[in-house]
Amino acid sequence: EAEVAQSPRYKITEKSQAVAFWCDPISGHATLYWYRQILGQGPELLVQFQDESVVDDSQLPKDRFSAERLKGVDSTLKIQPAELGDSAMYLCASSPNGAARSYNEQFFGPGTRLTVL
């Protein structure tokens, strides 16, 4: 069964350092999402891609976070510099179609747990 891949699974860094997370969605899925899940809360959308284009990054802290999906396949989420409050689980998800077919469920990867010291 096809799955969303993420790496690394765990990352420990010191504040002010740069970190990067990678996601490979299910083959053929046009839409890719990055979520942040703080302990005890539900996932919150950071950025949504339709192919290589950003369709929603309204909740992305653009002063320190960046995301790209250059060829419309895999994606990288970067934080620079990391802050203590960035400690969370970062989840990647994909779905076959974009906002026009918004009833499609999303398929989630295992996540990257970030700890900022």
Added chain:
Amino acid sequence: AQSVAQPEDQVNVAEGNPLTVKCTYSVSGNPYLFWYVQYPNRGLQFLLKYITGDNLVKGSYGFEAEFNKSQTSFHLKKPSALVSDSALYFCAVRDTGTASKLTFGTGTRLQVTL
């Protein structure tokens, strides 16, 4: 703005007993509703969804959910709980009219004991 409420942080049930995990929502138009389950240190797994039609939706692992428009609820149910059902459950909603992002509730931890 759309929102989801899961009023119970934790639900405890004995194995073999029926379980219910509650969810209420708020959208300006009609909702698409989803339930996901999360096991420790894992991503979310899709359980079931309501799009339109029959108010009773059946999903994976014997779970079902009932859409109630008048009460704006979408409670998750299972007739007979298993210890392996113990996990974190999230309800999520998307407004069909705006094609907006998926909004998740804060989650309910289900604990099934022998």
